[in-house]
Amino acid sequence: MKKTMTHTLTLLVLIGSGFTVHAAEQMEKDKMFTHGNTVHDQHCNKCHTDKVYTRDNRFVKSLDALTKQVVRCKNNTGAPWYDQDTEAVVHFLNEKYYKF
Numbered sequence: 001m002k003k004t005m006t007h008t009l010t011l012l013v014l015i016g017s018g019f020t021v022h023a024a025e026q027m028e029k030d031k032m033f034t035h036g037n038t039v040h041d042q043h044c045n046k047c048h049t050d051k052v053y054t055r056d057n058r059f060v061k062s063l064d065a066l067t068k069q070v071v072r073c074k075n076n077t078g079a080p081w082y083d084q085d086t087e088a089v090v091h092f093l094n095e096k097y098y099k100f
Helices: 002-046 063-077 083-098
Strands: none
Touching: 002 063, 002 083, 063 083
């Protein structure tokens, strides 16, 4: 009986910690999405609207291509971004428009 109780408690702790890890990962993704949205709105909308992401003939067809395009735009405009800013914009665009 004591062994069963110990196994049950151990299982509950493992399940609980799994939910905690998932919640922390989701909070980090949400934070990155929000930051990417902010950086995008401050810089990307100066050159184009969001329609560039939804047009039928868009040429970004993979996450790698999206990352390269965001870096290209950043470099062409001289946006003062850190790597985290670029990653956040890629994450935002992928979550909102591309879904790779």
